[in-house]
Amino acid sequence: MNIFEYMEKYDYEELVMCQDKESGLKAIISIHDTTLGPALGGSRMWTYQNEAEAIEDALRLSRGMTYKAAAAGLNLGGGKTVIIGDPKTDKNEAMFRALGRFIQGLNGRYITAEDVGTTVADMDLIHEETDFVTGISPAFGSSGNPSPVTAYGVYVGMKATAKEAFGDDSLEGKTIAVQGVGNVSFNLCQYLHDEGAKLIVTDINKEAVQRAVEAFDAKAVDINDIYSVDCDIFSPNALGAVINDDTIPQFKCRVIAGAANNVLKEERHGDQIHEMGFYYAPDYVINAGGVINVADELLGYNRERAMKKVEGIYQNIERVFDIASRDGIATYRAADRMAEERIQSLRNTRSTFLTNEKSMLNGRG
Known part of the structure; x- marks a missing residue:
């Protein structure tokens, strides 16, 4: 290298x-x-x-x-x-x-x-x-376990994606296939269950699956079968690279939205699902709740303020779809463009400020 x-x-x-x-x-x-x-x-x-x-x-x-911080609107x-x-x-x-x-x-x-x-x-x-x-x-002023906050961000981002796909953001009655039911995903399932969604779950940890089945009246399936279940939304919350040549032909959903990182095995898979009509919420936009929450600690942590900022993931997802439509590109590319445009905008602004400051120091202000 x-x-x-x-x-x-x-x-x-x-x-x-x-x-x-x-x-x-x-x-x-x-x-x-x-x-x-x-x-x-x-x-x-x-x-x-x-x-x-x-x-x-x-x-x-x-x-x-x-890119995650820029897309989340963080400084x-x-x-x-x-x-x-x-x-x-x-x-x-x-x-x-x-x-x-x-x-x-x-x-x-x-x-x-x-x-x-x-x-x-x-x-x-x-x-x-x-x-x-x-x-x-927490004794030092920390926010504690970030999993519930990350889960809330995924939940609101999923609703925004559902609005694009189905015309409204209600998840009531929607069938959601949840891959992985760890700390973040279990909290996500709670939000989904409370809204009236029907859950299909899987995990390599059988105890985690049973916990979800009992708590949310979820249906359990084998880890290899989660890709092909009939559902409205597929939610990857465990492994990366789960959108790939093997899984894409199996999907029977319209929306892909979850907490897992790097779910596209290759960039071309993001283009492929776009061309096939899937509505994909880019991972680092929808799962930014954790970093938004942590960033609030820098101001002296206030949970109510942090959760309000996490709600902004809804608008961030909407913005991604707007850019994708505007530029005729896949949403994963639109997410990058959204982050890059914000960075460039601030770079230009700060460059102007620094130029003026230098001019003043040189007696030209």
Whole structure:
């Protein structure tokens, strides 16, 4: 991987390599874009095969966070930390405190949070060294478990997508196939059940399936059968890459909307479902409730205010469909365009401000 070539291609700002011999910390912080504000993105701990794989993951994930924050209307950019190591065996206090000092050294350009392989307890250790961390224990003013908020955002985004597909946003009587019934999805199912939707569920965890069946009078199906059930809405809430060559021919729905990330295996699959007439809610737009909630912590967390902002996902989904119609493109492309247009608009505005400021300093104001 030619790192500078890759960074130039996608206009990354900064890549920071962090190591602490005593604690064993080997981490990479990627800051993609801070046009809208400081970069926000979680700290992921993973057993990467090599350093190149870790760097590529940090770069890819930080760019994704830029688009998610921009599409959500947040005044934040995109960043990410990846820690090379086994989260089950390699963690220690000194490691996360060392990472906290590296983050503090960035002086607010980057704010971290919990991610795959890290926990609230890990964020608390980072918090010992820096204030530029969210998702810490509620005792420190955090918002706590983000799953219910993420689920609410998916719910309102699903309603907006249903309005595009069916003419109104009511989910009463709609049959919804829910793939995965973990923490986020169980809360989503509660919203759907309360509105009168009929649920079909699946999960590799049989206990999770049984819990959903009992709580929501849901119908359970095998994990391989969820794609082909007769339904109005297919809701992916577990694995990525579930929209692919094998599954698309099986779909018997009109809407695809869920909490899972990276559900398109390849971009061409987004174009394919668009051409086939499916109504797809782009994942990073509809599942942004968690990052919206975490971002509110930066203001001093207020749950009522955060939930009001999450309701804005409804309008964001509407905007995606408007752009898709305006430009004759698939919704996944429209989501990117929506994010890019907002970033460019603010970049131009801030560029003008900075130019004027420089002129004043040079005696030309």
